[in-house]
Amino acid sequence: MSSFASQADRLAEQLESELESGRRIGSTDHSLEVLRTAWRELDPDSRRSAAPAAEQIAALVSRRPGPAADESARTSREPAVTRAPSAAEEPPLAHEPTAPEEPPLPEEPDWASSQSGSGPSGGGGWARDEVAEAALALQGLENIERDAAVPIRLFEGPADPDALLKHMNYDEFRPGQRDAVAAALEGRDCLIVMPTGGGKSLCYQLPALAGTDLTLVVSPLIALMADQVRRLRSEGHPAVMFASGLSDEVSSASYNAVKDGTARIAYCSPERFGSSSFLDLIATRKIDLLAIDEAHCLSEWGHDFRPDYLRLPRVAERLGRPPVMACTATATPQVAEEIARRMGMDDAVEVHSGFDRPNLSFDTVALEGKGSKARKAALLEFGLKDQANRPAIVYCGTRKDTEEVADDLRAAGITAAAYHAGMAPDDRASAQLRFMEGDVDVVAATNAFGMGIDKANVRSVWHWAIPSSVEAYYQEAGRGGRDGLPARAVLLAMRSDLGRLVRFNEQRKVDPNDVLTYVESLRARTDGDGSAVVDAPRTDSERTRLAVAERAGALTVDPASGSRLLVQLAADFDPSRLAPACRVAEDRGWKAYRAVEAFSFSDRCRRRQLLDHFGDHSEIHPKGRCCDVCDPDGWLPDPGSLAVKKPRSSPKKRGSTPPPDLSAGDEEMYEALRKWRLGAAGDRPAYHVASNRTLIAIATAKPADEDELAAIAGVGPAFMEKYGSPVLRIVSEYS
């Protein structure tokens, strides 16, 4: 593997852990700079082979969490480069954030009147700063700039799905596409839930090319937009894109193509709607379709929530409410409902399709009673000893389990590595690399393993513990068999796992008083008009409190600069509305719990259950074996029949066995923690803050940072949020 690729790999890891934690890591900017330098030193051939790695980085870079301070927002994400021909004074939206996202506009338009071909940077043709070139490459934009001028080929036929399909040189529609295209052509709203790779983009591209009006496509992923625009243009379709990092020539050409009516499809990021000049530009055209990619980012409850998406409902209004096409790969019916509500899609055509992965077979093994953990280990070993089930991923619920499982598999003669976010970056990178290159057959990982990992020949994906939701399960299981060949998904479900999920839910429970306290803390930060700019929520519990407060009418939320939020507190708010809103939030958590419990222990066809969960009620057509219910072929032995090895010799499990006795030094820390707990609990019983067992575990483990603290049994997100820093302070004081 070239050094560029391995550097890119390591950077990808770092970007992924940023995504996982919702926080930027200080060294990432430096690593990105190092990678750019590496790019400069590549010869053309190496650049070509390094392009996939660069695209991966670009995609990750475009999704980075907001920076701590505003200053770096523009360089890393989406600088506002659409310069206006004239500086617009009025705010583009009624509730525009007080902190404007746009940099000061240039006094003189430097390119608006320039014709495509001779840009203002002029003279040098394509000669450009190499750093800029590498940055373009890292954002996936490079080839956009290089595209030879392919003559524009406008569609002039009837607005008919089949004629359009032919125009784009496709032979046939994939499931769901025709319905979506027809709905858009009729001017109806449409909600499309299709898995990645199911062909969502065609659903808006075809209607976009049909008419003379403009289709806007909003997407948060610059690299993916660039890829689509590149493909459309190489076939002569009138597509343009507005993104950071594009040269003046390209931006100018895009601007002119929208203005003079040539462009029929324009891609942009949601941040772009913070630019008044961009809004003025698109106001010159009639918009016949507003397509929103990754629409689940609108869901305030979802883990992918993006504040910038909050702009979209008002953008739609401002544009005269064109038909909206919301596309996503991951929406459950609940999230789909939320998207429709936010975008005001009352009578939308819904297209759910293609959720089935016909080459995957599904097995669920329920394990109960004494010795079930040993039987589980024996089953895993049995399954993985069969070469046909490798390479394999084993998803574990805790970091500790990843290490134990990998150890046990190695002891059984299977090459295996552990992978979790608490490992040193180099160790993680090496585990990933060894798995990707086939040096180890099995990786035992937490859910941190997956994004950006595209290993097509994974033959089985195992779940060592019940995952937190059916969505998470299907996403992880779906990493098997990407090459289309048969692959297995096996869930090893122990009843006792449910306790962990219950605790997780309880920790996330929102109390109306907590929300009220949160609202009051925001109020303390507001200026005269009752508004405050705050960081976007970083933890589940904060996100939930904000969402509940909004749902209860205590405040409204708008995007502000640098991925922050502008919160406007309501003048007259009735706190009695908090309790029902809290119940809704709580119900959501329990609903997810019940769904995954039902999936794990029911006796219905696994595939049917999964598809139903995503609202895909189409017939199933497995290629080969379906699941343990439909085809109980017994490829795995009955767990009860397995000879079980002795339990591990070093039983130092946290949480499930009593912690070791405390040493004198630990005792001191333990007492300090107990004293602190008394104060933290206030009027409540002490165990509301933490159990003795948890305090003992902390005093024994002496966590040095948040990651280590979070890994301790009994320490959940709510604990981290409320008590993480004081506890770490005490630990460092007594260590």
Ligand SMILES: [Zn+2]
């Ligand atoms: Zn089945």
